[in-house]
Amino acid sequence: MNCRICKKEIKDGTLCNKCLKSLDDELMTIEERSQRNEMVKSEHDRHLAIGSLMVIIGIIGLFVGIIISPLFVVAICLIVFGAIYFLIGFFKNTSFCPACQRKKCLEDISRDLIGEFQTTIRERRKIERTRHEGGRVVGGYPETYEMEVDAPAVERHYRITYKCNKCGYIGTREESETVKI
Structure with missing residues (x-):
């Protein structure tokens, strides 16, 4: 089966991943929007999981980095980038209309x-x-x-x-x- 927009060969659905991400809601069918929303939700979950894992590894690295100073810098970077990655997933809008599968509506x-x-x-x-001690003031x-x-x-x-x-x-x-x- 081929993508209906770019004619690239795909396994399932009517659009390839590139067209699913780039097309406007109005140019997609309900099934295509539903497929795109499932892809967005899985990407959202991946951001949360990877970001959390990076922060945890970074915190462990901090404790080890106290002993080995070059590892300290790597641990700080892991914590910062992990927190950013987590926040991207956390604040990503994943609300879709159950009927038409459009987002932000x-x-x-x-x-x-x-x-x-x-x-x-x-x-x-x-x-x-x-x-x-019985009501006496102790110290100032x-x-x-x-x-x-x-x-x-x-x-x-x-x-x-x-x-x-x-x-x-x-x-x-x-x-x-x-x-x-």
């Missing part, structure tokens, strides 16, 4: 609160003690220490309705957030 219409629950979150607080400076405590919070669940600007498809998704009170 979904717009939130409404956000409805469907549930709210009381909960707690763990947080670190600084605590100052100026008095102990307060004693400070950090302690993890459960802080009251609210967990809110939302149903978000969105619409595709291209085909008019309307769908819903659910999100939740936890907010400290």
Whole structure:
């Protein structure tokens, strides 16, 4: 089978990888856009995995690099490039319309609160003690220490309705957030 645009021989589908990446959404069929979106999602996952792996290897290299100084520079470079690679994958837009498979066309219409629950979150607080041993002041400076405590919070669940600007498809998704009170 050949690509319908550049006539290059391909194994499956109607477009080669080069044409899938370069063509505009309007020139592609729904199946072709779906194939392109699967390719984008796998590329997104690869960016996250490789970036994470580079950062982990870089951190291990830092500990080894303390002993061997030339390895220290390599470890720093691995951490920086790994973080960049990870962030590219993290911020890459992978939202597609389920109906027409176009990208960057979904717009939130409404956000409805469907549930709210009381909960707690763990947080670190600084605590100052100026008095102990029966109320006597000890020294001129307060004693400070950090302690993890459960802080009251609210967990809110939302149903978000969105619409595709291209085909008019309307769908819903659910999100939740936890907010400290």
